[in-house]
Amino acid sequence: MTILMSLDPASLLRSMPGACAQGLIWGLMALGVYITYRLLDFADLTVDGSLATGGAVAVMLIRGGMNPWLALIFAFIAGMAAGLVTGLLHTALGIPGILAGILTQISLYSINLNIMGCSNQAVSVDKYNLVVSLRYISDSPISKIRVFATSILFCLAVVMILYWYFGTEQGHAIRATGCNPQMARAQGINTDFHTVLALMISNGLVGLSGGLYAQYQGAADVNMGRGAIVIGLAAVIIGEVVFGKLCAGKYFAFAYTMLSVIAGAIIYYIVMNLVLWLKLPSDDLKLFSAIVVALFLAIPYLKAKYGRKEARA
Amino acid sequence: MTEMLKIEHIRKTFNPGTINEKVALDGVDLVLNEGDFVTVIGGNGAGKSTTLNAVAGVWPVDSGKIYIGGDDVTKLSEYKRAKYLGRVFQDPMTGTATTMSIEENMAIAARRGEGRGLSWGITRKERALYRSMLATLDLGLEDRLSSKVGLLSGGQRQAITLLMASIKHPKLLLLDEHTAALDPKTAAKVLEISDKIIAENHLTAMMVTHNMKDAIAHGNRLIMMHEGRVILNIAGEEKKKLTVEDLLHQFERVSGEEFASDKALLS
Numbered sequence: 301m302t303i304l305m306s307l308d309p310a311s312l313l314r315s316m317p318g319a320c321a322q323g324l325i326w327g328l329m330a331l332g333v334y335i336t337y338r339l340l341d342f343a344d345l346t347v348d349g350s351l352a353t354g355g356a357v358a359v360m361l362i363r364g365g366m367n368p369w370l371a372l373i374f375a376f377i378a379g380m381a382a383g384l385v386t387g388l389l390h391t392a393l394g395i396p397g398i399l400a401g402i403l404t405q406i407s408l409y410s411i412n413l414n415i416m417g418c419s420n421q422a423v424s425v426d427k428y429n430l431v432v433s434l435r436y437i438s439d440s441p442i443s444k445i446r447v448f449a450t451s452i453l454f455c456l457a458v459v460m461i462l463y464w465y466f467g468t469e470q471g472h473a474i475r476a477t478g479c480n481p482q483m484a485r486a487q488g489i490n491t492d493f494h495t496v497l498a499l500m501i502s503n504g505l506v507g508l509s510g511g512l513y514a515q516y517q518g519a520a521d522v523n524m525g526r527g528a529i530v531i532g533l534a535a536v537i538i539g540e541v542v543f544g545k546l547c548a549g550k551y552f553a554f555a556y557t558m559l560s561v562i563a564g565a566i567i568y569y570i571v572m573n574l575v576l577w578l579k580l581p582s583d584d585l586k587l588f589s590a591i592v593v594a595l596f597l598a599i600p601y602l603k604a605k606y607g608r609k610e611a612r613a
Numbered sequence: 614m615t616e617m618l619k620i621e622h623i624r625k626t627f628n629p630g631t632i633n634e635k636v637a638l639d640g641v642d643l644v645l646n647e648g649d650f651v652t653v654i655g656g657n658g659a660g661k662s663t664t665l666n667a668v669a670g671v672w673p674v675d676s677g678k679i680y681i682g683g684d685d686v687t688k689l690s691e692y693k694r695a696k697y698l699g700r701v702f703q704d705p706m707t708g709t710a711t712t713m714s715i716e717e718n719m720a721i722a723a724r725r726g727e728g729r730g731l732s733w734g735i736t737r738k739e740r741a742l743y744r745s746m747l748a749t750l751d752l753g754l755e756d757r758l759s760s761k762v763g764l765l766s767g768g769q770r771q772a773i774t775l776l777m778a779s780i781k782h783p784k785l786l787l788l789d790e791h792t793a794a795l796d797p798k799t800a801a802k803v804l805e806i807s808d809k810i811i812a813e814n815h816l817t818a819m820m821v822t823h824n825m826k827d828a829i830a831h832g833n834r835l836i837m838m839h840e841g842r843v844i845l846n847i848a849g850e851e852k853k854k855l856t857v858e859d860l861l862h863q864f865e866r867v868s869g870e871e872f873a874s875d876k877a878l879l880s
Contacts, residue, residue: 486695
C-alpha cells in the first residue's frame with residue numbers, strides 16, 4: 301500500500317514523451333529486425349553490434365565536424381557493411397545464420413572500440429546542432445514538437461521507401477528467398493545474393509537507428525546495442541499481436557504492418573517506463589524484457605500444440 | 614529434330630564414403646527431342662526424381678554431361694539453370710511462395726532468367742495477362758489475384774505452379790510426381806491442365822509418376838528406371854499399344870526382379 305501511495309502519476313505522465321521518442325527511434329531498428337526475422341526468416345544477431353557501430357560512426361563524425369544529418373547516412377552505410385559481413389559468413393562460407401550474426405557482433409565490439417578510441421564518446425547538444433536530443437524533450441513545447449516531428453518523419457519516410465522497395469522486382473526476390481528458397485531458385489533467383497542484400501538493408505536501418513539514438517542520448521557507448529535484438533523482436537511481436545488483425549487483408553497491408561512494428565516499439569518503451577515507475581529495480585529490466593519476448597514467442601507454439609490436442613479429442 | 618535435352622552418362626552417389634552411401638544415378642543416358650513428352654516410371658529409389666534434380670541442378674553430378682537446348686549446363690548453378698526450365702514439385706508447398714499473393718508469384722516466374730532490378734514488381738498489363746491465364750484453369754482463381762497463395766488448396770497451388778512453370782516458354786518442363794500429393798479427382802484435373810499447357814505451348818516435358826496408367830496415357834514416350842539406370846525406353850506406336858501388364862512383364866524381364874511398388878500396381 302505504501303508503495304502504491306508513493307507512486308506519482310504526474311511523473312509517469314512526464315516520462316511518456318521520452319518513451320514515445322525512444323520508441324520511434326528504436327522503431328527504425330525494429331523495422332530492420334522485421335526485415336530479417338519475418339521477411340528473410342533469418343534470426344540476425346548482428347544488430348546488437350551494428351546498432352552501436354551506427355552510433356559510434358555518427359558520433360565520431362559529428363565530433364569531427366560533420367553535419368549531424370550527413371553523419372546518419374554514414375551510420376547507415378556502416379550498418380550495411382556489418383550486414384554484408386554476416387551475409388558473406390553465412391552464404392559464402394556456409395556458417396549457420398545465428399552463429400554468423402554472433403561472430404560479426406563480437407568482432408564489432410572491438411571495431412566499435414577502435415572507432416571511438418574508448419568505450420564512450422559524447423556529443424553535446426550545446427556544441428552541435430543535433431537531429432534529435434533528449435534535451436529538446438524537456439525544453440519548450442516547440443523543441444518537443446521538433447523531436448517528434450523529426451522522428452515521425454524519419455519513420456514515415458523509411459516506411460514509404462521500404463514499401464516501395466519490397467514492391468519492386470528485387471524486393472519480391474528477397475521476399476521469395478525468405479519464404480521459400482527452393483521456389484526462389486527454381487524461378488532463377490540467386491538466393492545467396494538476396495540474403496546478403498536483405499541483411500545489408502536491415503543492418504543499415506539498425507545503424508541509422510543507432511546514429512539517431514546516440515544523438516538523442518548525447519553519447520555513443522560500446523554497450524548501447526546490448527540486447528537490441530530482444531527489443532527489436534519485442535517490437536515486431538507486440539506489433540503483430542496488438543495490430544495484426546487490423547493490418548490483414550488491407551490494400552496497403554505491408555505499410556500498416558511496418559507502422560505496427562514501430563507502434564510495437566513505442567508500446568515497449570511505454571511499458572518499460574511503467575515498470576520503472578512502479579519502482580521495480582532497473583537492473584531487472586533486461587530480464588523482464590527477455591521474459592516478455594519469450595512468452596510472446598511461445599504463445600503461437602503452445603496454441604498450435606494445444607489446438608491440435610483439442611482437434612484430436 | 615532438335616535435341617532439347619541430352620543427358621550423357623550422369624552419375625551421382627550420395628554420402629560417399631559413409632555407411633549411408635547410395636549410388637542414386639549409375640550412368641543415366643537420355644535424349645529428348647523438341648516436343649517430346651516423356652513419362653518416367655520406376656520403383657522407389659530407382660532414380661526418377663534424382664534424374665530430374667540432376668537436370669535442374671539442385672546439386673552437381675559426379676560425372677557426365679547435361680545439355681539443354683544445345684547448351685552445356687552441367688556446371689551451371691540451380692538458379693542460373695532456371696531460365697531453361699519450368700518445374701513443378703511433388704509437394705504443393707514447394708512450388709510457390711505462400712506468404713505472397715497469386716499475382717506476385719506469377720510475376721516472379723515471369724522474370725525467370727532476367728535481372729531483377731528496381732522497377733515495379735508487377736505492371737498493370739501483366740495483371741490483365743495473369744487474370745486471363747488463371748481464367749483458363751477454370752478454378753475461379755482469376756478473381757483472387759491478390760489472395761495469398763497460402764490460402765489455396767494443394768490442387769490450386771499445383772495449377773498455379775504449372776502456369777508459373779510454363780509462363781516463360783521453357784525449353785524443358787520438369788514435372789516431379791506433381792499429382793502424387795493430391796486426391797484422385799484433383800490429380801486428374803491437374804493432369805488435364807498439364808496436358809493442355811504442354812500441348813498449347815509445344816513444350817518438351819518430363820513427367821515422373823508412380824502411376825503406370827498415367828504414364829501410359831500421357832506423353833509420346835516412356836522410360837522406366839531401376840537402380841539408377843534407364844532400363845526401358847519406349848516411344849511412338851509401341852507406347853500407344855502399351856498396357857500395365859506389358860510394362861510389368863518388361864520390367865521383370867529386364868531387371869530380373871518383381872516390380873516392388875504396391876502403389877504403382879494398385880493405382
